Amino acid sequence: MLLISILLLSACTGLENDSQKEDLDGGNNIINRALMPDEATSVFSEDKKVYERDDDSSLKTLYITVLPNEDAGEPFDWYALNRQPEKADSKKLPILVQEGYSDENGPSSGMFGYGTTNKNATIELRGNTAWYLQQKSFRIKLNEEAGLYLDQRTINLNKHSNDFSRIKNKLSFDLMEQIPNITSLRTQFIHLYVKDLSTGLKDAPYEDYGLFTHVEQPNKMFLKSHMLDPNAYLYKVTFFEFNRYEEKIKEETDPNFNKENFESILEIKGREEHGKLIKMLEDVNNLSLPIEEIMNEHFDEDNFLTWVAINILMDNMDTDANNFYLYSPINSNKWYFLPWDYDGGWEQQRRTNNIRSYQNGISNFWGQILANRYFRKEGNVEKLKAKVEELHTQYINKDTIEAQLKSYQEIVEPFLYRQPDINFLPNNVLNYNEELNIILQTPEESIKRFYEDIEKPKPYYMDEVEDLGGKLKFTWEISFDLQDDELFYDFTISKNLDFTDIVYEQKDLTVNFIEIDKLPAGKYYWKSGVRDHKGNRQDAFDFVLDEEDKSRDGIREFEVK
Template identity: 45%
Template structure:
């Protein structure tokens, strides 16, 4: 059955590590690391599959800082509605009353630490050459916002880009997790990356009431390339192909929303609530793939070989697992298919909350508790694609092999080398205003959190194999009143080793299950009925166990009184 699922993104807790080799500055280590010129060597180039033009990254200097200058102007332009910069910064969602993004007119320039300079982009420009708006989802309500700059056609391209994403990555005190990930992706075969750059942003607001405005320091951002037709072309891919950004996409054949563009009932807005369209609007290949995936009479091997590139698929999954990016089961990825192919490729997106971020959050916040399933294959069991794929033991074996291959590439030593190349420039901005007073933690935690990053892939690899021993998570349904009984049902779990499974069912007056109403253990089926209950608020849960004693909860959870309870569902008897 199709269930509407809430976002879930939390990883297993890990102990902090002592960095190997030349480590970043950390408590007890007072020597700040120096920039390194070491580069991550490229893995062996694939014979076929997804072949990106890696030369697009050749001029990037991974640890450098670029200085960007943004002048917000009042210039009259009938094509652009006037918005002040303060309106954008004050807004909780970056939108006006009609739900449209607030955009201010700007002059966009590049320069040095001293200001815009001759020979750099936009020097001498006195007229609007772009717009600025808030970007992101939860970050729009942040005191320090992320921004998107859109250059006008007449402005040309900055580094072959017109859409310039400026990400503050405020929850990440290190400010490097995003860039580290994409610097690794640059070197992986069967995978694209995105150009990234640390940038220092200065803003002069001519729409303010200040009669003598000056450039104001907005601190450190990471500029990340926008996946779109321009990006595809720059990377040697097909700009006329299909490109979708997953919003809430579990590879479910949602016929009410996913339709052909020429269907009289086609609703683009509804379609894009599942997947945003960034390329061709011909959805025939997407629908064909989803139809075949839904048809369980077609072996999953045939579906995978026909509609996906195996090397790309397993590389993307293994990289997510080793980097600790759990937030990729239903969104935070792109699907790309060139116009002359029937196959789909996964492209990476959004890694700022990876590399141990949620493990550290779990230590600081009682709300950020971690479910057993939130790592490895079980994390992806919400997806119709991934759950079908890994019911085949041969595919589990293939992912294991890819985990081993990538873990020999994403090493502590290489990660340390990249982190060293970032450290001096990043730390100087993090440890001063304006970023200093807006950090998610005390600044003295910066070096510690920086130091735990290199060991994350090795820890994630251990947890990946441990997780295969547990049954897969599942969803619980809403209880139904049937013939005077209250009937509770849930989905079947699955065990990768084929072990027998039983279910423990319980109802409680509280989400912590300290006051049990009723419970029964060892159920073989996926339903249980109880007599009509008195009016009130209750909580129920189901725990699945295999024959070896390994247990798993459902995907469901309850958040109450600043605490998260995994595998629990609330219901009201009226």
């Protein structure tokens, strides 16, 4: 029986080989082929090995020579570039970029740009708030002929003048290098020297501009370097809360498409086709579609949770409507959050009183319709808790932060005690170790705020006051409580922002409106703070700026005529 089985098997094998030969001769039988999947899928996977060439604790030195403006009819030099009044009118100057050592001896043989005599790049101011600071930040764009520096063509020189530590942005991205489900950006400490020949001088000495931090620019080259889709959709958020924005976000083929209007919401950094983005926004804003379907169809849940958890742990609250990118591979329906700009994190905004009262934990993202819908589900809040604890345990904690800070110390500290940086520090240099200790404590403090915020009602918007003739009607959105606690609103009207001259008050309202008799003509302020029965309080999103441009949260102004 065994012999017969072997002979039969051999015969079958022979038939199979004959069939293969027949196929090679033009037969119709397909012997070897890949299986067709049920649907096209693209997996989000960054090449983390790209960071192995990124030495977190090194210092590079650049010597740049600023050349005369190439537009001879328009007087514009290095001095003028550094004092431009408006970002919208930003101009560039040609420069020569070369590399050397921090010894004031200029470019060094064998290093980038050595021996070059003609321009190989342009320079311009960069940043938003940084634009108006005394110490500027710069963007250098290398020419094609210049080649790449650090495998990149764009060099972002960030001064971080408001950051006493000088390392918050770099620390954030260095920590993110190892975190799965999210991208990071390559960073580099850079010592900058500038020779100004822009007025036509034949020669001049190099001037020491101190310490800068280069952060990789998310662009098509970034996508290629990180093994992401170079043909992808990529948008930099200007001010974006996942609303539909029908008047501005339009198809590029729409006759009413206006790129300037579009980019007031999202800057286009990838494909200039927007139907895929519009479909996602329409679904996010379609309240008849379950949020679970939307998340599964258009987003990667792990990526979204990781992005939110990182921002919570690093206390980077200026991420609710800006400071991130949206990325989507061409052959995927998914959109991914990519991080950008963390110099406001690590308690920075809190210590400079540049943060709103609701900006903690989930409440920080409550004005964003995607996060608002997603975190109304108790199970999704539990997922975020788990992600925060996971990232804190493995990646963002005292041990990992301390290791990074120690690696930076020998590079950063000398610049704090020397010109020009010592002239512009926001604090006494003797308090530097205290600043680093605050950074070390940030994840633990952030976790406390995160859990405290879960207990609080969520922020909401107040409406315009309605004049009903003899009455005034005040309305506001209904707050939401994650524990489904009963909520109470405390309504107050005052003649001043300090609410020391109260003209009307009604506590313990359980509805989101109130009508009162019309007040005498004049200017007033009102608020409707919410609390639960346990005393957890929350302000509205609304705010008023006082005479010193300080935010007075949860307040609206109105006038009776």
